[in-house]
Amino acid sequence: MTPRFTQAITLASRAHEGQLRKGTSIPYITHPVVVAGLVAQYGGDEDQQIAALLHDVLEDGGPQYAEPIEAQFGPRVLALVQACTDGVPDAQGQKLPWTERKRAYLAHLKTASDDALLVSGCDKLSNARAILDDLVTIGPAVFDRFTAKLEGAVWYYEALSRLFTERKAPMANALADTLQKIRRLVPPT
Structure with a gap:
């Protein structure tokens, strides 16, 4: 890795400072670090790993991060981050409704570049x-922390799994395997 990777961790840490994983006490920055590790495991190059570190910065930190991402890491990294957003x-901190955003994102992924995928x-x-x-730890109550609750979350991840497959x-196989394990633990809807 080059110093760019360390710079990306620094930018991501700043953008996610004080944020926690939904419904937990786990610092949010742990998630992008895990995603970057998975990207490396599945053959992604440094730009893809950097994009993984920054993949939620625009969504959670705001659009003002687009310029620093491009200035520090180049247009390819910015395009990958935008493709994952x-x-x-x-301006009021509001996003489109959950279902609308997820349907649009699924449609977008159908034609997204392999690098972004x-x-x-x-x-x-x-x-x-x-x-x-x-x-496994707390049971189906885990879905109470999500906007879409159990039914919406299962629908979305199954749609994602089909698309990646x-x-x-x-x-894709690792995601399908994980969803199969989730289905075994989730009561039928």
């Missing part, structure tokens, strides 16, 4: 594994 807050898929794999871990994304 399902909604940027408006890898970063997005590793993000979703990390999230699904965290859900599975919490499901159809596009032959490198992490």
Whole structure:
């Protein structure tokens, strides 16, 4: 790795400072670090790993981070981050409704570049594994922390899994396996 990777961790840490993983006491920065590790594991290059570190910066930190991302890491990294962003807050800090954002993101992923698909898929794999871990620990109540609750979350991750499988994304089998484990622990809806 080059110093760019360390710079990306610094920028991501600043953008996510004080944020926690939804419904937990886990610092949010741990998630992008895990995603970058998965991107490396599945063959992603340094730009993709950097994009993984920054994949939620625009969404959670705001659109003002676009310029520093491009200035520090170049247009390819910014494009990858933008491709992994399902909604940027408006001036009042509001995003479009959850279902609308997720449907648009699924449509976007159908034609996203393979490079962006890898970063997005590793993000979703990390999230699904965290859900599975919490499901084992606290049970179906884990879904109470999500806007979409159990039914919406299961719908979204199953749609993502189908899409990544159809596009032959490198992490598709791992995501499908994780969802299969989740389905075994989730009561039928």
